[in-house]
Amino acid sequence: MQNLQRLLNEGQFTASYKFALLMAIADVCVERGSAADEWLEISSRELAEKFIFHYWNQAAPYGGIVLLQNNNNQAAVISTLETARRQFGTLGNLRSSSRAWRSVVSKVAGTVKEQPLWKLQRVGGEVLDFLYPHEDEGSVIRLRPGIAYCFRTFYPLIKDLVEGHWLMFVRQHRVNQQVLGRHGDLRDFLFGSNRQSLKKFQPVLLDIQESRCFYCDRRFGRVIEVDHFIPWSMYSYDLGHNFVLSCKSCNGDKSARLASAAHLRRWVDRNIDKGDAFTEKMKELDLLFDLDTTLRVAEFAYGFAESTNAQTWVARRNKLEPLKPGWRKLIEPSLSEL
Numbered sequence: 263m264q265n266l267q268r269l270l271n272e273g274q275f276t277a278s279y280k281f282a283l284l285m286a287i288a289d290v291c292v293e294r295g296s297a298a299d300e301w302l303e304i305s306s307r308e309l310a311e312k313f314i315f316h317y318w319n320q321a322a323p324y325g326g327i328v329l330l331q332n333n334n335n336q337a338a339v340i341s342t343l344e345t346a347r348r349q350f351g352t353l354g355n356l357r358s359s360s361r362a363w364r365s366v367v368s369k370v371a372g373t374v375k376e377q378p379l380w381k382l383q384r385v386g387g388e389v390l391d392f393l394y395p396h397e398d399e400g401s402v403i404r405l406r407p408g409i410a411y412c413f414r415t416f417y418p419l420i421k422d423l424v425e426g427h428w429l430m431f432v433r434q435h436r437v438n439q440q441v442l443g444r445h446g447d448l449r450d451f452l453f454g455s456n457r458q459s460l461k462k463f464q465p466v467l468l469d470i471q472e473s474r475c476f477y478c479d480r481r482f483g484r485v486i487e488v489d490h491f492i493p494w495s496m497y498s499y500d501l502g503h504n505f506v507l508s509c510k511s512c513n514g515d516k517s518a519r520l521a522s523a524a525h526l527r528r529w530v531d532r533n534i535d536k537g538d539a540f541t542e543k544m545k546e547l548d549l550l551f552d553l554d555t556t557l558r559v560a561e562f563a564y565g566f567a568e569s570t571n572a573q574t575w576v577a578r579r580n581k582l583e584p585l586k587p588g589w590r591k592l593i594e595p596s597l598s599e600l
């Protein structure tokens with residue numbers, strides 16, 4: 263964490279790529295994990311996919327302009343995504359056109375390799391390569407033992423730290439300043455969940471849940487909210503299987519907490535045993551989903567809760583309980599089937 267703070271405080275930032283790279287590495291660590299004493303290999307293509315996720319919403323106009331993310335011309339990744347947005351509209355659409363998706367990933371991977379990958383750990387004249395060694399400076403990095411473990415464990419903290427610096431970078435740009443403060447919360451725009459895309463899931467889920475709250479089973483009134491089952495603060499991707507519909511009070515009360523093992527059981531059940539119809543519907547509508555990754559993230563999140571003796575959320579009025587042992591059996595059989 264000390265080294266990370268040095269990178270952020272002393273590093274040079276001509277574009278926001280280094281922030282995106284840190285987030286991309288953290289994301290891969292949550293998704294793939296590895297034992298504490300293992301090296302973790304990550305390719306620039308895999309990082310590029312994460313870049314696309316992080317920058318997709320940011321490449322939309324904010325107050326009439328696309329925010330600058332480079333000190334000179336617009337950042338190449340943003341320009342690439344602006345074009346893709348015009349052509350495909352949503353990330354789900356772009357992903358389902360596999361040729362276009364591959365081409366965008368290649369383009370972004372090239373930028374990742376040329377720009378932040380081998381510059382991130384340069385501080386002043388020094389190479390501070392605590393994350394991954396600078397060997398051939400090719401298109402693959404190898405995270406040192408312990409790094410993936412730390413990135414997973416401190417994901418919310420790292421996310422907060424990196425986003426804070428990223429936000430400052432965007433804010434200090436003179437061109438961006440013209441539109442700031444007039445168009446809603448900038449942090450939410452840059453790093454929040456995409457409300458437009460959440461709306462598309464709502465009718466599909468409403469059908470599956472028969473118009474009842476996932477948590478308390480009461481029939482919905484007028485207000486229906488889309489909840490990230492694994493909280494957004496632990497994993498910031500809008501992947502379909504992670505969504506449930508909730509009434510306002512359950513959603514507000516659950517907040518950034520993990521739901522109890524009983525809720526987990528019903529969530530796994532919905533995604534696996536009764537999951538085919540849901541998956542088909544998401545495919546049809548070009549919504550984003552990745553069941554394998556979602557389950558791995560759930561396994562990590564609940565494993566983390568177990569190791570820290572965290573309380574899990576049961577029901578409204580702050581009803582909490584320690585995570586029940588045996589939760590792992592709910593997820594693991596499904597993971598091995600995939």
Ligand SMILES: [Zn+2]
Pocket residue numbers: 475476477478479480508509510511512513
């Ligand atoms: Zn409810």
